[in-house]
Amino acid sequence: MRIALVVLAAIGSALIGRSIAQGCLRRAAALRQAMDAMQLLRIQMLERLLPLHAALEKSGFEPFKLAGSLLAGGEGAASAWKKAAAQLTKRGAMLDCLTADDLNALAQLFDGLGMTSRAEQEVLFSSALREVGRLESEAAKSGAEKGKLYTTLGLLCGLMLAIAFV
């Protein structure tokens, strides 16, 4: 019985460590999704010439879709994104893993989205993609490092518990 409890505690600690590690990797994944959505958004806006709200709704990324539906209700792009981001960065929501830098990069994109010519929108997209790409590689790197760290820490805690109980 005692041994079974010790094994369970060790596995539990390892899983907690693993779950924290997953949280770190979610940021990179969310930024990757945002980049894919931005590419699609660029095509819908600048090649298919869809109005901004329709282009956002076709981007396949929930946060952009939400901003698109707010925009269709008469909001400007910047304020629609502000409202969408406020909803989606709450604890447990889709973007709660993003940092202030990540959110700033996306807010800068939405600040300029829609209200300039096609050539200016191209520049806006390439600059936003460059910035989000930089943040994503930073997040992927630190996610991998922290992921290993937290998994190992979890395992070590589990082993310490096991030793203490035995």
Next chain:
Amino acid sequence: MDAVERLAGYLPDGLAERVRARGGVLTELRLRPASRPQLCFSGGDELLKEPLRPEEFQEIAARMLEHSLYAWEDELRQGFFTLPGGSRVGVSGRCAVEAGRLTAITYLSALCVRVAREVRGAGTALARELTKGGAARSALIVSRPGMGKTTLLRDAARLISDAGYTVALADERGELAACRAGIPTLDVGPRTDVMDMCPKHIAISHMVRSLKPDVVVTDELGGKRDADAVLDARRSGAAVLASAHASSVREAERRPALREMIRCGAFDLVALIDGGLGRLAEIRELGGSA
């Protein structure tokens, strides 16, 4: 929702109320930043008391453009864009010109909204003439600007379509059918296919090739490419119903492209609008075929 109600949706509350109140007789709404909004009617105008703040003007423009200026760039370069419901918005502002061509309008300084009207029955006489004798005939509607050519054209297209003919509508400015996501918001008839926001010479050729229409309908013919497309459509067996700016047939013939179409027999009839909004003064036989 009619054009006036759609227009009111873009405006601040006070102005929207006034537009709704005068909606029945309103022909144009003219807006300028830091100036009093001007409501135009067929017999005069009204300047509202309160000037429009520059930020209100910008907000109205942004909403009319669906916060998507990039999508309307080509239309703005031509000086206008179309609202859902078919109202046309003329714009002016600071222009960027390159090699003698207008490349962009920045700092919008005026919006002139021409309120679209759907007048059912306006095209009855014309549609009757066009469908007399079974096979559809071709006609050119001629009038000065702002006399209701588009209204007449739209209603005639609806009636021809109702009468059993397949109609192809080349709606370059989006005023005839006022499509929203591909669906006409104005009634253009049950047998009508629409190609909108596309240069009319491309739209006419495309539709004749791919949709086999009995009648091609289009607005404001003018250039050589339009003439070539219309004559091609006629040679392919489709009738053409179109409009052009001119105060008489003689004046229309002074424009090279219209003269070529008339002389090559592109039209069987010419309809003149005069003396009132969409009111036909005369329908005259021209004779000949392309």
